[in-house]
Amino acid sequence: MSTHSIHSEQIESETGKLGMWIFLLTELFLFGGLFLVYAVFRAQYSEAFHAGAEELNAFIGTLNTVFLLVSSMTVAMAITAIQKDKKNLAIFLILVTLILAGLFMMNKYFEWSHKFEFKLYPGSEVLKNLPRGELLFFGLYFMMTGLHAIHVLIGMTLLAINIFKIKNGEVSSKHYLHLENTGLYWHLVDLIWIFLFPLLYLIT
Amino acid sequence: MKNGDTHISSFTSHAIVLIVLLALTFLSVSVTGYQLGAFSVTIALAIASVKVATVILNFMHVKHESLFIKLMISGVFILYALVIIITFIDYQLR
CATH class of the missing domain: 1.10.287 (Helix Hairpins)
Structure with missing residues (x-):
């Protein structure tokens, strides 16, 4: 009987992860569509896209890349910690991840509010009067970083839920699928940023 | 497994x-x-x-996942690469 339940638990974990991966691959196409639009317009308006990218602060972009990469490591370490039954360490590592995510969002807030000061926001008169190529660049910039930021916020919520689940024992060294899938989601947020960063900030 | x-x-x-x-x-x-x-x-x-x-x-952790998950992930990435390539061929030939 006990071997039977261990076996079904394994299947549950396998299928649970498979389901998460299918969802993540649909997310890839959600952002992939935007990347495709970006690639086509970049080929058509390459000078305007250069000019647009120069407006962005590469330092903030690099800093945010570092925050997300480190947070990806801490969440991967949290899974190792829970597998080794080190609950407090796992909770600590998730908290570090949340702090890094918070720093990322803070930078994003300053970056966007700096643009809003110059009346540069979706639908503004200033943006509408820009040359067509730059209008497209900033449209894509706000859409892509905005959609990504929504994913960061969802990821933060899922991470916070895991802290409570570890505390009440729902997530433990025996059942950690929930934390694993949250980790996968968090890594996806990192993966998307890995492509967004060079495309928006570095290509000048 | x-x-x-x-x-x-x-x-x-x-x-x-x-x-x-x-x-x-x-x-x-x-x-x-x-x-x-x-x-x-x-x-x-x-x-x-x-x-x-x-x-x-x-x-x-894909390094340690089953072959099925590995094939699924690489398959979707190849599919996406094809979407990009075909779109660009389309734009080039217009």
């Missing part, structure tokens, strides 16, 4: 992966300092692809 023994990645292996990822980030930032024209886009995207593969294989 191996019977029950799930692979546990060590803390040090995660730290090493992070160091590699940070090194690649600073490489791509410093490469953009040189004016390489259209070439710099290719380099930036190549470095980003290496970083993405590193995250997927190590942090996302």
Whole structure:
């Protein structure tokens, strides 16, 4: 009987992860569509896209890349910690991840509010009067970083839920699928940023 | 599937992966300092692809997943690459 339940638990974990991966691959196409639009317009308006990218602060972009990469490591370490039954360490590592995510969002807030000061926001008169190529660049910039930021916020919520689940024992060294899938989601947020960063900030 | 023994990645292996990822980030930032024209886009995207593969294989643990998941993930990435290639062929031939 006990071997039977261990076996079904394994299947549950396998299928649970498979389901998460299918969802993540649909997310890839959600952002992939935007990347495709970006690639086509970049080929058509390459000078305007250069000019647009120069407006962005590469330092903030690099800093945010570092925050997300480190947070990806801490969440991967949290899974190792829970597998080794080190609950407090796992909770600590998730908290570090949340702090890094918070720093990322803070930078994003300053970056966007700096643009809003110059009346540069979706639908503004200033943006509408820009040359067509730059209008497209900033449209894509706000859409892509905005959609990504929504994913960061969802990821933060899922991470916070895991802290409570570890505390009440729902997530433990025996059942950690929930934390694993949250980790996968968090890594996806990192993966998307890995492509967004060079495309928006570095290509000048 | 191996019977029950799930692979546990060590803390040090995660730290090493992070160091590699940070090194690649600073490489791509410093490469953009040189004016390489259209070439710099290719380099930036190549470095980003290496970083993405590193995250997927190590942090996302795909290195130790079943063959089915490996094939599914690589299949979807190939599909996406085809979408990009076909779109660009379409634009080139208009």
